[in-house]
Amino acid sequence: MGILEKINSIQEELNRTQKNKATEYHIGLLKGKLARYRAQLLEPTPGGSSGGGQGFEVQKSGDARIALIGFPSVGKSSLLSKITKTKSEVASYAFTTLTSVPGVLEYNGAELQILDLPGIIQGASEGKGRGRQVIATAKTSDLILMILDATKGGDQRAILERELEAVGIRLNKEPPNIYFKVKKAGGLKFNSTAPPKHLDEKIVGSILRDYKIHNAEVLVRDENCTVEDFIDVINASHRSYIKCLYAYNKIDSVSLEEVDRLARQPYTVVISCELDLGLDDLVERIWEDLSLLRIFTKRRGEQVKFDDPMVVRSNSSVENVCDSIHRSIKDKFRYALVWGASVKYSPQKCGLSHMVADEDVVSIVTK
Ligand SMILES: Nc1nc2c(ncn2[C@@H]2O[C@H](COP(=O)(O)OP(=O)(O)OP(=O)(O)O)[C@@H](O)[C@H]2O)c(=O)[nH]1
Ligand SMILES: [K+]
Ligand SMILES: [Mg+2]
Secondary structure, eight states, X not given: OOHHHHHHHHHHHHHHSXXXXXXXXXXXXXXXXXXXXXXXHHSOOTTSOOSSOOSSOOOOOSSEEEEEEOSTTSSHHHHHHHXXXXXXXXXSSSOOOOSOEEEEEEETTEEEEEEEOOOOOTTXXXXXXXXXXXXXXXXTOSXXXXXXXXXXXXXXXHHHHHHHHHTTEEETOOOOSEEEEEOSSSOEEEEESSOOSSOOHHHHHHHHHHTTOOSEEEEEOOTTOOHHHHHHHHTGGGOEEEEEEEEEEOGGGSOHHHHHHHHTSTTEEEOBTTTTBSHHHHHHHHHHHHTXXXXXXXXXXXXXXXXXXXXXXXXXXXXXXXXHHOTTGGGGEEEEEEESXXXXXXXXXXXXXXXXXXXXXXXXXXX
16 A cells, blocks of 8 residues: 555544544544654655655745745735735636745845745645645745635635645644653653643553654643644654744625624735735734844944844844854854843843844944
């Protein structure tokens, strides 16, 4: 049996199995197996073409990457053409876009790379259409912008989420709070800070045996962790935790009541590329979701250039700021003077580990 058939047969068995206390253990094991086969599917085959599918990978550029994901003809290319200077072909037929088309959105002094991609369809994660390549590209992004068609109701959103889930993308979720380490000997050491409600040593041990892992340390730090969370932790190298913003396009063609209903969904904005509605709000939400920080660097004796910020990721320290300026600056680092929201006094003398905040001014003092 090929991997795809194995995946399908497990999927069928999962669909057949009623969910209750008695089958919980069996379902957990099946899910563990499913994740193992899916991971194999994504491994590049030796000598052959890569299962993950690089295909049309574009060079990353700018301060962050945003991938446009959605069914065909929902308006991905229309959006790229609206919010960047790049023109991507727009047409009423499906699969107009056949490769990835990068555009640049300049906002708040940052350069954001927006990737227009071919439409994906149900079954994309198993290689339907160019789905596998599209999803592999989405996995490299800092934010997924899921474009949905407001006129098409139904479960577009859920179908796309399942396709992304199937290749290990986790949307708007933090990595599970479980410590996991494979050991050379000593069997399974299972511990938790508080008794987990949905996990126990028996299921954890069985899933690990299926992965041929016999010695490991597991510490569950959150009582709400599920079997799925534990499976994600074993497969951590295949998991990507990515923020997702949902944009319903074509709101010009539905009733106000429907627009209102869609706009109330979590992580959602409503837009019309055709009538230019909601696009400014969308860009602002993209910026917020990326949580980028603007840092103004100041050389000794010079004025701060407030029109030219340096952009770093959230949770950045003075050390990260140094690395963004120049690779070797850390070797000569004495201290940093920081003005702004991250310090009590302005300026304050700070070390490499000091965490910076949006719009801080940083001056590096070197030896
Ligand atoms: N009514 C309406 N139509 C729109 C809107 N935005 C795009 N369209 C139309 O939707 C159709 C598809 O637009 P595209 O931008 O090509 O869609 P796409 O998602 O890039 O399509 P593929 O590349 O084929 O996957 C075109 O006929 C557009 O004119 C909108 O806001 N309202
Ligand atoms: K189209
Ligand atoms: Mg397109």
